[in-house]
Amino acid sequence: MRRADVLIIGGGLTGLAFNYFLRKAGYAVLIVEARGRLGGRIWTKTTGEAVNIEMGATWLGQKHTHLVQLLNELNLPVFQQRLGASALFEQQHQMPVQSIPLPPNNDPSYRIKGGTSALIKALARHLPDEAMLLDTPVEKVHAKADGVYTFSGASTIKSKVVVSTLPPHLLSHCIELQPTLPDALTRLMQQTHTWMGESIKAGVAYDQPFWRENGQTGTAFSQTGPFTELYDHTDAEEGHFALKGFLRNDMANLSAPDRKRLVEGQLLKLFGQPALEFTSYEEAVWAKEPFTYAPYERTIIPHQNNGHEMYRKPYWNGRLFLAGSETADAFPGYMEGAVRSAEWVYQALSQSTVL
Ligand SMILES: Cc1cc2nc3c(=O)[nH]c(=O)nc-3n(C[C@H](O)[C@H](O)[C@H](O)COP(=O)(O)OP(=O)(O)OC[C@H]3O[C@@H](n4cnc5c(N)ncnc54)[C@H](O)[C@@H]3O)c2cc1C
Numbered sequence: 001m002r003r004a005d006v007l008i009i010g011g012g013l014t015g016l017a018f019n020y021f022l023r024k025a026g027y028a029v030l031i032v033e034a035r036g037r038l039g040g041r042i043w044t045k046t047t048g049e050a051v052n053i054e055m056g057a058t059w060l061g062q063k064h065t066h067l068v069q070l071l072n073e074l075n076l077p078v079f080q081q082r083l084g085a086s087a088l089f090e091q092q093h094q095m096p097v098q099s100i101p102l103p104p105n106n107d108p109s110y111r112i113k114g115g116t117s118a119l120i121k122a123l124a125r126h127l128p129d130e131a132m133l134l135d136t137p138v139e140k141v142h143a144k145a146d147g148v149y150t151f152s153g154a155s156t157i158k159s160k161v162v163v164s165t166l167p168p169h170l171l172s173h174c175i176e177l178q179p180t181l182p183d184a185l186t187r188l189m190q191q192t193h194t195w196m197g198e199s200i201k202a203g204v205a206y207d208q209p210f211w212r213e214n215g216q217t218g219t220a221f222s223q224t225g226p227f228t229e230l231y232d233h234t235d236a237e238e239g240h241f242a243l244k245g246f247l248r249n250d251m252a253n254l255s256a257p258d259r260k261r262l263v264e265g266q267l268l269k270l271f272g273q274p275a276l277e278f279t280s281y282e283e284a285v286w287a288k289e290p291f292t293y294a295p296y297e298r299t300i301i302p303h304q305n306n307g308h309e310m311y312r313k314p315y316w317n318g319r320l321f322l323a324g325s326e327t328a329d330a331f332p333g334y335m336e337g338a339v340r341s342a343e344w345v346y347q348a349l350s351q352s353t354v355l
Contacts, residue, residue: 012040084217
């Protein structure tokens, strides 16, 4: 049986940032991650040489002060998202594409140089291999008199404290907790939306930014889809050229080849024949990712219940904490919320007497 002072369930941004803070303070930490990769909703797809496309979190702003501070501490530069002065606009299927002017952008968005996964990689450098279990979905967590026992398949881990960094709704759906949590908290978790859980990202990589040669910015908005928004996704070094955006959520019901066919049709309409000469098509349908999304019993309004006071105290006499971006009291659902959540749980645990 493995042992740790603190067991963190989930190796996304919250789990890795929390590990980073704990290790600086000298605690023995173990991260248990269901997927075969770290990062969770942060996932820069780097298939081969030519592809570097964000399937998850991409943008941050200067207002995300805790994230910016962490990036500075880890020496990770950012660069501004290109938007340009105009965008293509598709109003209806039968109507031609229009070019519309964009207003000056007084609150630009930034991307992390090297991709958002550069943040995950930098944090993972503070996580020794022996302190991380990948491909290990937690199924049960049981608190007993002598410690907390976490179960995944045939593995059991005993720790003094367990910190879940799962989106609360996912936690309520997939992990059996004993003793059970208060009913009001369970209901709250069931009614806390997982930010971006239904979204679909798609991107197309190119050898050259052909749209710029045609005087276009790569920015496009559509009321028809499948892309609803599209942006120039070229990297900071101008070494990987791509267009990337969001597809309509209902495209999740199509097969992957059907989705791709519709994307190609829209790219052709927006940008013409060169748009079909892509070197790679990448997509992520987050509603099909069981370690991010679980179906809701009823429609949940995004951001309701985030940062609720029930998320901001420990359970099981200080042995169970609920963290994760959705539990943060500011910028919940975003990377900033994940960093703030990690800071909060680190401070709460540092002040407790269980370690
Ligand atoms: C398409 C998309 C676009 C986004 N765009 C932006 C953006 O531009 N800017 C921004 O700030 N934010 C954005 N976000 C949100 C951002 O990605 C999240 O706020 C942040 O990554 C959340 O980190 P987290 O660690 O709290 O949660 P997660 O990343 O969800 O981490 C939870 C971890 O737990 C693991 N896990 C799940 N179940 C189990 C289990 N049973 N056992 C063990 N491990 C388990 C998961 O695999 C995952 O690694 C976007 C998200 C998506 C999906």
